[in-house]
Amino acid sequence: MAVLALVAITVAAVIVIPLLLFGIELILLGLVIAIGITGRTLLGRPWIVKAVPLASQAQDRELSWSVVGWRRSNRLIDEVLASLSAGLDPSPAEGSELTPVPVH
Helix, strand or coil: CHHHHHHHHHHHHHHHHHHHHHHHHHHHHHHHHHHHHHHHHHHCCEEEEEECCCCCCCCCCCEEEEEECHHHHHHHHHHHHHHHHCCCCCCCCCCEEECCCCCC
């Protein structure tokens, strides 16, 4: 019986306690991310939407837009994707502005 209790305590100390601490860390990380998204949305800070070419493509052009609002940013992503898929040059949507991108 004493051996079984010792094994249970060892398992709890080696496996269960670190898992609980890691779980608490993940919960705190999730809260920080949720607070950041909520704060950005409520304070009206713009989201940055970027269109970056794949490494295999010859173009070294990167496009970036500043968009205020979660739904507007999703709409802009869809519009840019549709324009690029059609081979067109994407233009900024209503409520967004093209922002300069630093050259690397």
